[in-house]
Every structure is written in structure tokens, then in C-alpha cells.
Amino acid sequence: MEFVKNAVGRVVPTEINGKPQIPFKGVGKHIPEGRKHGPSIPTCANYPEDGNKLVKDLKEALIKAGLRDGMIISTHHHFRNGDLVANQIFAIAKELGVKDLVWFPSASFPCHEPIIEYLKDGTIHHIEGSMNGPLGRFTSEGNMKGIGILRSHGGRYQAVQDGEVQIDIAVIAAGCADPFGNANGLYGQSATGLLGFALADSQYAEKVIVVTDNLQEFPCIPWQIHGNYVDYVVQMDKIGIPEKILSGTTRITKSPDRLYLAELTAKFCQAAGLIKNGFSFQTGAGGTSLAVSYYFDQIMRKEGIKARFARGGSNKYMVKMLEDGLVDFILDGQTFDLDGVRSMRDNPNHVWTSPFTSYNYHSKGNFASMVDIVILGATEVDVNFNGNVVTHSDGYLLHGIGGWQNALFGKTVILPIPLFRDRIPVIVDEVTTLVGPGELIDVIVTERGIAINPRRTDLIEATKNSGLPIVDIHYLKEEAEKICGKPQKPEFTDKVVAAIKWVDGTVIDVVRQIKK
Amino acid sequence: MSKIATAGNKGGGIRSDCFVTLELKNGDGIIVNLKSKVEALFGDEIRDQAIKILKFFGISDAEITMEDTGALPFVIAARIEAAVKQLIDTEKNYLFEILPENKYQTEKDRFRFTRLYLPGNTPKLMINAGIHKPDGIILDLEDAVAPDKKDEARFLVRNALSLINFYGAERMVRINQGERGLEDLEYVVPYNVNMILIPKVESAERILEVENKINEIKAKHGIDYNIWYMPILESALGVENAFEIATASPNVVAMAIGLEDYTADIGVQRTNEGTESLYARMRMVNACKAAGIQPIDSVFSDVADMEGLLENVKRSKALGFEGMGCIHPRQIAVIKEGFKPAETELEKAKKIMVAFEKAKKEGKGVISLGTKMIDPPVVKRAEKTIKLAVQFAMLPENWLEEELNNNDK
Numbered sequence: 001m002e003f004v005k006n007a008v009g010r011v012v013p014t015e016i017n018g019k020p021q022i023p024f025k026g027v028g029k030h031i032p033e034g035r036k037h038g039p040s041i042p043t044c045a046n047y048p049e050d051g052n053k054l055v056k057d058l059k060e061a062l063i064k065a066g067l068r069d070g071m072i073i074s075t076h077h078h079f080r081n082g083d084l085v086a087n088q089i090f091a092i093a094k095e096l097g098v099k100d101l102v103w104f105p106s107a108s109f110p111c112h113e114p115i116i117e118y119l120k121d122g123t124i125h126h127i128e129g130s131m132n133g134p135l136g137r138f139t140s141e142g143n144m145k146g147i148g149i150l151r152s153h154g155g156r157y158q159a160v161q162d163g164e165v166q167i168d169i170a171v172i173a174a175g176c177a178d179p180f181g182n183a184n185g186l187y188g189q190s191a192t193g194l195l196g197f198a199l200a201d202s203q204y205a206e207k208v209i210v211v212t213d214n215l216q217e218f219p220c221i222p223w224q225i226h227g228n229y230v231d232y233v234v235q236m237d238k239i240g241i242p243e244k245i246l247s248g249t250t251r252i253t254k255s256p257d258r259l260y261l262a263e264l265t266a267k268f269c270q271a272a273g274l275i276k277n278g279f280s281f282q283t284g285a286g287g288t289s290l291a292v293s294y295y296f297d298q299i300m301r302k303e304g305i306k307a308r309f310a311r312g313g314s315n316k317y318m319v320k321m322l323e324d325g326l327v328d329f330i331l332d333g334q335t336f337d338l339d340g341v342r343s344m345r346d347n348p349n350h351v352w353t354s355p356f357t358s359y360n361y362h363s364k365g366n367f368a369s370m371v372d373i374v375i376l377g378a379t380e381v382d383v384n385f386n387g388n389v390v391t392h393s394d395g396y397l398l399h400g401i402g403g404w405q406n407a408l409f410g411k412t413v414i415l416p417i418p419l420f421r422d423r424i425p426v427i428v429d430e431v432t433t434l435v436g437p438g439e440l441i442d443v444i445v446t447e448r449g450i451a452i453n454p455r456r457t458d459l460i461e462a463t464k465n466s467g468l469p470i471v472d473i474h475y476l477k478e479e480a481e482k483i484c485g486k487p488q489k490p491e492f493t494d495k496v497v498a499a500i501k502w503v504d505g506t507v508i509d510v511v512r513q514i515k516k
Numbered sequence: 517m518s519k520i521a522t523a524g525n526k527g528g529g530i531r532s533d534c535f536v537t538l539e540l541k542n543g544d545g546i547i548v549n550l551k552s553k554v555e556a557l558f559g560d561e562i563r564d565q566a567i568k569i570l571k572f573f574g575i576s577d578a579e580i581t582m583e584d585t586g587a588l589p590f591v592i593a594a595r596i597e598a599a600v601k602q603l604i605d606t607e608k609n610y611l612f613e614i615l616p617e618n619k620y621q622t623e624k625d626r627f628r629f630t631r632l633y634l635p636g637n638t639p640k641l642m643i644n645a646g647i648h649k650p651d652g653i654i655l656d657l658e659d660a661v662a663p664d665k666k667d668e669a670r671f672l673v674r675n676a677l678s679l680i681n682f683y684g685a686e687r688m689v690r691i692n693q694g695e696r697g698l699e700d701l702e703y704v705v706p707y708n709v710n711m712i713l714i715p716k717v718e719s720a721e722r723i724l725e726v727e728n729k730i731n732e733i734k735a736k737h738g739i740d741y742n743i744w745y746m747p748i749l750e751s752a753l754g755v756e757n758a759f760e761i762a763t764a765s766p767n768v769v770a771m772a773i774g775l776e777d778y779t780a781d782i783g784v785q786r787t788n789e790g791t792e793s794l795y796a797r798m799r800m801v802n803a804c805k806a807a808g809i810q811p812i813d814s815v816f817s818d819v820a821d822m823e824g825l826l827e828n829v830k831r832s833k834a835l836g837f838e839g840m841g842c843i844h845p846r847q848i849a850v851i852k853e854g855f856k857p858a859e860t861e862l863e864k865a866k867k868i869m870v871a872f873e874k875a876k877k878e879g880k881g882v883i884s885l886g887t888k889m890i891d892p893p894v895v896k897r898a899e900k901t902i903k904l905a906v907q908f909a910m911l912p913e914n915w916l917e918e919e920l921n922n923n924d925k
Contacts, residue, residue, distance in 0.1 A: 247627075260647060446648045448647065488559075490556040491556075
């Protein structure tokens with residue numbers, strides 16, 4: 001394996017799982033040429049005229065789709081930790097004696113721990129998606145046969161469009177579908193709101209299987225997934241565990257420290273003049289991030305300010321802002337609670353989006369760069385503002401990238417993070433894994449001070465008399481070490497266990513095996 | 517003495533702590549077993565620290581098992597010391613240098629609107645307490661610590677006083693009742709504590725007992741600054757003796773009422789409205805005002821009910837209280853909000869102060885506002901309101917100058 005140093009100084013291989021790789025060249029520097037990938041041309045003459053694509057079960061669908069060794073099988077993560085389908089696919093593959101598959105999920109969750117068994121017995125060769133919790137641990141310890149590849153939501157769309165990943169079979173679980181394959185996530189016991197993460201899969205996979213536990217007569221509308229892309233439809237008793245897909249109701253964190261961070265973040269945005277009529281913002285579903293939107297809400301009500309749109313995962317609080325006229329539109333990437341689903345169903349201003357519209361590198365522009373304020377998290381940030389979201393300071397791979405890299409393209413990116421967690425400093429010399437380059441990260445808000453990226457002279461100027469605790473990021477790093485002590489570095493072997501892709505498909509960093 | 521000792525907390529929900537099991541051995545040196553969630557980052561450092569502390573106490577043969585959930589070094593040291601002192605008799609203390617930023621004293625009449633209670637044996641709640649900006653932080657050695665954990669809490673509180681930056685909050689410790697409370701003082705007085713909370717006080721005698729002990733420790737350590745006392749009245753007898761207690765020492769600068777215990781003592785249920793304790797509260801407020809110290813109200817126990825809390829604060833302020841206890845950081849902002857002067861109150865105070873200044877300049881003995889004469893106590897109250905408003909950043913410090921200049925134009 002040959003290695004080169006990329007544009008952010010990380011040493012990365014030029015070949016992964018037998019495929020040549022392009023090292024990261026810098027933000028916006030990689031401009032690929034050629035044509036997009038396309039699946040084989042289908043012919044409607046080969047599909048039933050009555051539109052009925054139902055087959056007996058998932059096994060039959062997989063066999064009909066031609067499941068065989070080495071294929072790339074994709075799934076989406078709208079079911080989050082309540083997914084009952086992905087594990088079944090590989091149980092069937094094992095039963096059929098199929099080997100060396102590549103699992104290409106849009107994200108994995110702790111409920112996918114059984115996948116470890118299929119990685120061990122050779123049914124699955126490696127994962128391209130995210131390796132969370134137990135799967136991350138398994139990968140970090142060097143147990144996966146191939147090298148894992150982590151991509152952002154936008155990077156996944158990019159890889160599918162430019163042919164870096166050519167999906168053989170997409171299995172799309174949907175809360176609601178008809179026998180033709182039209183599907184959406186708006187109805188049924190396994191409702192997810194939208195199915196945006198499965199959009200690329202439906203359009204570009206060789207074979208598409210829709211799985212539902214809520215079969216409707218044709219037509220199932222709205223068709224978030226077009227039946228015209230679908231080969232087979234499977235009806236099942238249960239495709240997800242509802243309470244693990246959506247929370248009944250989202251609650252603001254009770255942690256005083258997180259609330260403090262969220263409030264400070266909102267105050268910063270206000271002081272910097274970012275909260276103004278017609279602005280837009282994106283917050284995640286994490287505790288602190290959610291609380292930030294709550295404080296935005298308070299400021300907007302008090303000051304009589306309206307936002308044009310809110311992006312990101314929707315929840316009860318965001319829906320209330322929409323319904324109270326504080327925001328004109330929600331551009332929803334994934335729905336987190338029942339209020340979100342209801343609103344998406346009933347309110348035309350609650351719009352379902354996909355990585356194509358929001359994040360895709362091969363789109364002719366995308367929404368991410370149009371958002372005024374973006375609130376994100378991180379496991380680590382270094383003194384050069386580089387961020388890490390996939391590994392912890394102990395070197396273990398534990399999280400996926402999600403939309404994090406893509407959302408960094410927002411106009412002002414703010415990371416409210418604690419200075420340390422228990423004894424682990426979060427602001428460090430150098431991130432363990434570099435997932436986002438510092439040039440895209442503007443502000444770090446910690447409970448012991450706010451650091452502004454020196455590139456953002458406008459923000460520095462706007463907040464200099466705000467009375468907010470603005471400090472140098474090196475001060476934060478030293479403060480963290482003063483309280484926690486200076487940590488030793490985790491030890492790794494030379495073996496690469498996973499690669500981190502940038503949004504354009506280049507390799508920005510790798511994760512190495514933990515030395516036991 | 518026993519050969520095995522434990523200290524610290526472990527189990528569900530425990531973070532930033534270290535459960536230590538120490539066994540003295542004969543020979544074989546020191547064996548450290550560490551199970552830590554920060555092993556990859558601090559494993560070696562924690563093992564070195566354990567050996568260093570054991571050697572400091574002259575222990576050369578022992579097995580120490582540490583179940584660490586990300587404890588900071590001062591916590592680990594407190595846990596090990598607590599275990600050691602159950603097994604050997606020693607005069608030695610494993611001390612840290614007090615952070616220079618922790619060596620501040622507080623003024624007798626500083627505002628004490630909010631004081632945040634922190635259980636003295638729960639490190640995770642202490643570390644970030646200061647960022648929530650309460651006026652005071654109480655490291656509680658009394659009711660918030662389980663009886664069998666009271667010894668080990670002393671080491672934790674002592675180390676916390678040295679090493680946690682509370683960012684300007686008044687550094688308070690609530691000691692225990694009786695003899696244990698006097699012993700507690702040894703662990704806090706030398707470490708730049710600003711104020712001692714004395715629970716369940718029923719007479720001036722207890723204040724003097726505590727004061728004598730404090731003076732003894734201060735003399736031993738060459739401490740010459742003031743350490744203030746806040747007695748807490750928690751019984752019918754305490755309330756009856758409120759004035760005697762308030763005037764027992766010039767170092768009594770505030771007095772609090774504890775209504776959970778008080779209502780139990782008089783045999784009634786505590787309500788949000790507080791009718792049952794109205795007499796006790798008014799009696800205490802009156803005693804405090806007569807003695808020239810701050811009356812401080814009891815805590816509001818429902819941490820989820822912010823509206824109820826605000827109502828309570830407003831009632832409290834109306835009765836004359838000048839502060840309240842907090843049991844959750846989220847209560848701090850609400851209580852401060854409640855004690856803020858109202859806009860109308862502030863406008864009136866400003867007018868009075870301006871009239872007062874003008875009269876002074878013009879050498880007038882009598883101050884009037886419109887057709888109304890203003891008495892000195894009214895001016896005094898206005899002054900207090902203004903001081904409060906400045907503290908809450910509702911007014912700039914030089915507001916009067918600006919106001920007078922504007923009036924001249």
C-alpha cells in the first residue's frame with residue numbers, strides 16, 4: 001500500500017480495497033470530469049403491466065435481484081435504531097452462502113451489532129457508510145476484512161453519482177408503499193417522515209427492492225420514492241420498531257451545562273448580528289443543538305424576527321416555530337418525532353429534502369452553502385479549528401459523519417462543545433482524525449470561552465464589545481489541559497482500518513488499528 | 517484497624533469519580549489495578565499518581581484497585597487519601613497548592629441572591645458549577661452527603677476548594693451539626709473558604725463555638741482575613757432566637773431559613789404559598805434587618821417548576837428577603853430575575869437620586885420630588901435599588917453623572 005501526504009498533512013493511502021484513491025486536495029479543489037454513472041437501461045416491457053411487483057418475501061426478492069458474491073448492498077437509516085430490515089438481508093445472504101458483500105448503509109446504529117457476525121464469517125467484506133458503536137469498535141480493533149469507508153450524506157450521493165460506488169441491490173424500507181413500488185415515509189406504524197437518504201439508491205442501483213409493513217393500493221402518494229425505479233416489492237409484518245424510529249416527543253436537554261452552552265451560542269449569534277429578518281439556520285438533533293434552536297426561538301419572539309427557513313432534522317420545537325410563523329419553511333433532512341411527521345404530512349411549507357438538494361457535490365449548487373447559521377457538534381477540535389466527529393480521543397471509531405462535513409459549507413459554522421468531557425479534553429493540539437478542515441469552522445463555543453477563527457475578522461469585529469467571553473483557541477486548549485492534565489496519545493498500528501472521505505470523494509484522513 | 521478500605525462512588529450514573537479499594541499487604545510492593553474510561557489517555561498518569569500518594573503516606577506494600585469514570589486528579593487524590601486514612605493513623609495531609617485565582621476574599625455586604633448547593637461527595641456537579649455564575653457556591657458536607665460518606669467528602673471538598681475555579685462566586689461550605697461540624701472546619705478553613713454555613717442553629721452559643729474553632733485554625737495557619745458565617749434557622753427554637761443568633765458575632769453577615777426542617781419541627785406540611793411559615797420568615801427577616809445583615813430564603817425544591825419558582829422569589833422579595841438557595845443551576849437565572857428591581861421601581865429611584873444630588877449641590881436641606889417631600893429612608897431605599905440595578909447591568913455605573921449632564925443640557 002502506497003501512502004502520500006494530502007493537503008491537510010494527513011498521510012493517506014493511494015489505494016483502498018483495490019481501488020485507486022485521490023488524496024484530499026483542498027476545499028473545492030477537486031473538479032472531476034467525465035459522465036455520471038448510470039445503471040443498465042430497464043425496459044417497461046419486462047415489468048408486469050398490472051404494476052404488481054409483489055414477491056413472496058425478502059429472500060425471493062434478493063434471489064430475483066441476482067444476489068451473489070461481492071455485490072454492493074445498500075440500505076438507508078431513516079429507521080435509525082429501530083431498523084429490522086438490514087440485519088435480515090445479511091442473514092439471508094449467509095443462508096444462501098453468499099460471500100464478500102459490501103454493505104453500503106447511509107448510517108449504522110447500535111441495532112446493527114449482529115452485522116459483526118456476518119463480517120466475521122465472510123458474508124460481508126467491509127462497510128462503506130458509518131461504523132457506529134459496536135461496529136466502530138470491531139473495525140478499530142482491526143477485525144474487518146476490508147477497509148471501511150466513511151462518507152458524509154452528501155459524499156454518499158456524490159459517490160453514487162460519479163460511479164465510485166455502484167450499488168447492485170438497494171433495499172428500501174418504507175412506512176408506506178404500493179405494489180408498483182411507489183413509497184413514502186409519511187404513513188403507517190413505521191413512518192419516518194421522509195425517505196431522502198434512499199433517493200440516490202432508488203435512482204442509481206441496478207436492482208431496487210421496496211420493503212413495507214403498510215401496503216396500500218396503487219397509487220401510494222406522495223411518491224417520495226418513484227415506483228418506476230423499483231424492481232420488487234416485499235410486504236412484511238414489521239420493518240421497524242416505532243419507538244426507536246421516532247421519539248414520541250422531543251425534549252430539550254435538562255443538563256444545565258448543555259443549556260448554558262446553547263444559550264451562550266444563541267447570545268453569540270445575536271451579538272454578531274446573525275439573527276435578523278430573513279435569516280436561515282440549521283441545528284442538529286443533539287441535546288445542545290436542539291437547545292440552541294429553543295434559545296433562537298426565544299430571541300426571535302422577543303425581537304420580532306422571522307427566519308426564512310430552518311434546515312436539518314425536524315422536531316416538535318422546529319414545527320412550533322413554523323406554526324407560530326417564526327420560520328417560513330422547514331427544509332427537512334430527517335424527521336425526529338411525531339410532530340415532525342405530522343407537520344410534514346399536513347403543512348406544505350414543511351418540505352422534505354434529500355442529500356441531492358442539500359449536500360451533493362455533483363449538484364449544480366446545493367442548499368448547504370446558503371444557510372446563514374449552522375450549529376454542529378464534534379468529538380474534538382484542534383487549535384487550527386480542524387474538527388473530528390468520527391473517533392474519540394482514545395482512537396476508537398464510534399460515530400458516522402452524517403451531514404456534518406456538508407453542513408460545514410454554511411456561512412457561519414458554530415460548534416458549541418464542552419471544553420472537556422469528564423477528564424477528556426475536547427479542544428486539543430491536533431485532532432485524532434481530521435474530518436473537517438479548520439477553514440470551514442468559524443466559532444467554537446465552550447463553557448469557558450468562545451474562540452473565533454482568525455479568518456473571520458468580521459465576527460471578531462462584530463462581537464468585540466459584546467461582553468461575551470471571547471478568547472484565543474490556544475487559551476482554551478491550555479485551560480483544558482490545566483484542568484484535565486496533558487493526555488498521552490493513543491497508540492496505533494500501521495494498519496489502516498477505515499478511510500474518511502471528503503465531500504468530493506477524496507481521502508481526507510484514515511483511521512488506524514488500535515494497538516492493544 | 518481494618519486492612520481493606522474503600523472510598524468514592526461507582527455504578528449507574530456516576531461520572532468523573534473514582535472508586536478506590538485499598539488493601540494493605542506485607543511485602544510485594546504496590547500493586548495498582550486500574551479500570552478507567554480514560555485509560556488510553558491518562559492510564560499511566562493515574563497509576564503514577566496512586567503510587568506517589570501511597571508513598572507520601574509511607575505505604576510501600578498495598579494493592580489498590582481503582583474504578584475510574586474520568587475523575588480529575590484532585591478527585592483521585594481525595595479518594596485515595598480517604599481510603600488511606602481509614603487504614604493508618606497519620607498526621608500528614610496530601611495537599612495541592614491553592615490556585616492563585618481562588619485566593620479571593622468577599623465583602624461583608626456583597627449581594628447573595630443566589631447560592632448554589634453542591635453535594636460535597638459528588639465531583640461531577642462541582643466542576644462546572646462556577647460557569648453558571650451563582651453569587652455563592654456551597655460545598656455541602658451536611659444533608660447532601662450520605663452518613664457513611666461524610667468522612668471522605670471532607671477530602672473532596674478540601675481539594676475542590678484548592679483546585680476548582682468557581683469564577684468569582686463566594687466560596688461557601690455547609691458544615692455538619694455538633695462536634696462533626698467543628699471537625700469539618702479543619703478541612704475547609706485553611707483553604708480559602710469565604711463563608712461557613714452553620715445548620716440548625718438554635719442559639720448564639722453555637723455561633724461562638726464555631727467561631728472559637730475557626731479562630732483557633734486561623735491562628736494556626738496565619739490567616740488574617742475574615743471568614744463570614746451564615747447560620748441557618750431550621751426549628752421553632754431557632755426562629756425564636758433569631759436576633760440573638762444574628763448578633764452573636766460581627767462575622768454573621770447573613771442568615772437563612774430552612775423550611776423543610778422548620779415545617780417538620782412545627783408539625784405541618786410545607787406549601788408553595790408558605791402561609792404556614794409566614795411568621796417564622798417574617799420574624800427572621802425582622803431580626804436580620806435589626807441586626808443589619810441579609811435575610812436569605814429557603815430553597816425551592818421543584819427544579820422543573822420555573823414559574824412556581826419565580827412566583828416564590830417575588831413573594832420572597834416582597835417579604836424582605838435578599839436571596840434564596842438554589843439546588844439546580846437552572847434556578848439561578850430565575851432567582852436573579854425575581855430579585856431584579858422592577859422598571860417602575862428603578863425609574864422612581866433614579867428620580868429620587870437625581871433630586872437628592874441636585875438638592876445637595878444647591879445646599880438645600882429638604883428634598884422634594886414634585887410636590888412630595890422625600891425623607892432620608894426613602895433616599896436610602898432608592899440608593900439600594902440603584903445599587904442593585906447596577907449589579908444587574910440595568911444601569912451603567914456612572915449613570916448619575918450622565919443623568920445630571922443630560923438634565924443640564
